[in-house]
Amino acid sequence: MVTTATTAAPLIEKHTIGYVPPEDRHGKTRDLFTLWFGGNIAPLPIVTGALGVQMFHLNLVWGIVAILVGHLVGGVLMALHSAQGPQMGIPQMIQSRAQFGSLGALLVVLIAGIMYIGFFASNIVLAGKSLHGVVDSVPVPVGIIIGALGSGIIGIIGYRFIHVLNRIGTWVLGAGIVLGFGYIFTHVQTADFLTRGSFNISGWLATVSLAALWQIAFAPYVSDYSRYLPASVPVAATFWTTYLGTVLGSSLSFIFGAVAVLATPVGMDTMDAVKLATGSIGPLMLVLFLLSVISHNALNLYGAVLSVITLVQTFAYRWIPTAKSRAVLSVIILAACCFAAVGASANFIGHFVDMVLVLLVVLVPWTAINLIDFYAIHKGQYDIDSIFKVDGGIYGRYNPQALLAYAIGIAVQIPFMNTPLYVGPISEHINGADLSWLVGLLITSPLYYWLANRDSAYKRRLSTGKLANSI
Template sequence: MPEPSEALEKHTIDHVPETERHGRVRDLFTMWFGTNIAPLPLVTGAMGVQVFHQSFVSAVLAIVVGQLVGGIFMALHSAQGPQLGVPQMIQSRAQFGSVGALLIVVVAAAMYVGFFASNIVLAGKSLHGLAPAVPVDAGILLGAAGSAAICLIGYRLIHHLNKIATVVLGLGVLAGLATVVARGLPDDFLTRGSFTFAGWLATVSLSALWQLAFAPYVSDYSRYLPRTVRTASTFWATYWGSCLGSALPFLAGTVVALVSPDPDAVAGFHDAAGAFGPVLLLLFLFSVINHNALNLYGAVLSMITIGQTFRARWQPRVAARGAVSALVLAAALIIALGLSSDFVTHFVNLVLVLLVVLVPWTAINLIDFYLLHRGRYDFDALFAPDGGRYGRFNPVALGSYALGIVVQIPFLATDLYTGPLAARLGGADLSWLVGLIVTAPLYYLWARARHGAGEGAVEVGGTDDVVVALSGGQPES
């Protein structure tokens, strides 16, 4: 462990200079494996059986496909971190303009707060399950305090805890699954439920969306790596860490949903594991607190980004992160305590809606980094009061973004709204896939056309640059 003075993160949204870069690429594997062993993916994984009534084989296949597809976009964002050395939301100013990017930053902040609030509810329930004398609300407060302490210390502690979580939580969930199987599976374990194309697509979407939800902040945890690390190494370490780490609790949720009659997957895992159940609850409590520090950290960086947009000369450091953390923590606690009785349902609907507006951002950001700018950005302009060469608003990005949202609406399927095409597919939500397919080429072609007309500020490159980057080369500087 580093010295206390070194462990406390001093940077917030500013550029990390080369002299302060540290860490190894393999740390990204443990970072994303460890943080994904958590109750929320367990609950989400159970939905393939509980909500979409898939068979075990069908649900497992859907989960694997969703993880492998969604993980591609998540890992491509992670590979930007060492090259840029700034948080993902700051880099978005290069695509949308300094003020135009606020739309994305606000959405990301709302999503982080939603994740944080939902996880502290799960922490409160886990603590109550371990010690019934502790009320759920008291458990919520304790879980939130633990996550806040991790967030305040920052980057190094988050990485260190996830190295521990990779081993402890990974082995714990595997041991729990082995215990469940050893205690006996129901006779209809493999025959209950059935394959339906709509239900299978919906399960694929849930699995892929879990990965896509990390996109707005995944590079925040690779931005301290030296710029000399291979881009391909960054991609693959993140990709396999996140896909394997998410797939394990997703698959555990599927098994538990078929074994236990309890609709609460966490409680069902506890009951199905017998004497090992309390150990699982203790591990999940640690998991929630650890995982939730990322959500608070992301929310804080987003809120600081919003403030710095209007105060360009502000250089926030540790004190600012602490003050903003307290404000975000208070807001999340109010939400969690008010909706704790049925928060997960509210949370799933919220995140599905927020992802509709994050998916086009993912397409624009990746196309801009890998095909248009090829990793070359003006860092001074990213923090300039007028947006520098990127301006306050970029009409190409904002126009592509708006159209990317509109095309998703007919394919959207939530409790709040189901589009006509989603209804024809039996409620399968394919909005995220349509948003990616439409927005990526639209932004690329529109940006090239604007550049050709002499109006753009981007250097347009070819697909060779992406091949070079992902095969181990470095973007030009």
């Protein structure tokens, strides 16, 4: 079925990692607001937001301040990636070949794929717990499988269906979380709701980091959901609709988790606290969250599949992946994640925190390099044909400047890290505060810009080829 700008797009997405031609572009920038607002009203950000008061012992006021600061800062990076989609017309990870080279990008694509799979597995655990909370007779492992199947169907249908569901979800989930806030504030069950916890610099910075990472973790696939928009869409419009949607939706969910935990007795699991804190409307809230996590988790499955296709296509460059290829890979990844999620569900929060803290280290240098390359060096102008060539075309198989900046960007974070695997000496000296993501951004960005601009061979590559796309 052929789609033009004036006709409806096909229900089942036909494109995978290839360039989306003008005749297949569709949608409005407001779709980005609903996608990222509705997609962030979900159990996983609620659980993550609760960590500020659960694990880092902040009180409500300082917890909210840390959450807002983290999302406001991290959301800028996330939305800048989103604005690349209409200009490039290709998924984010395949675009990384223009910065790292056709083979050099493999490491970044692999890391992104692992991230998607980790978030997918984490989300289906929460889907299983939500379903069990609604229907006690459904065991958590069964709920995990049901949640995974629901996300799988949405992910296989693809881009358009994901946007449609989140347009609906924005209104339904937005109303639901406002109702939930109202109930909790009028039925607080603890005497220390406003006084439990206190300000501590390490906990505050850790909470800021978690919120910022929540946004940065979207960076490797956020432009996948804007790439079908017409190339004529202004960068500013794409940026602001994405930024407002993701910051507002995720901040509400993070704060909701903190409020629910503080309104219930100490030591409760976050989703159990949500059910108890929302009282008579608790089952309704869990149903809404269950539907949300199934819908939103399709994004993680979709991103994982595109990453795998990118990895395979790098070597099997004659292969033209189709919707069928995407469906088969979706089923394989879904089955593997179900197996892993059932085994990890008993210690979900511990596994999740370990994962996100590691992601801080590997995602920040990539996002810095990608944004500097797009906005400051290439200024949105890329040779799309070269990106899909086995030898990388004008971008080559490797970009030493990007790989060197990426390695240094990871290394400079090590002294500032605070993870279950390793605590850096500087972090230990400042009571465990994790500043690694901030250091990674501040070092990698100017370093890559300097390396790229001093390399005469790289400048020659920029001046050759067909640079058809521009901001």
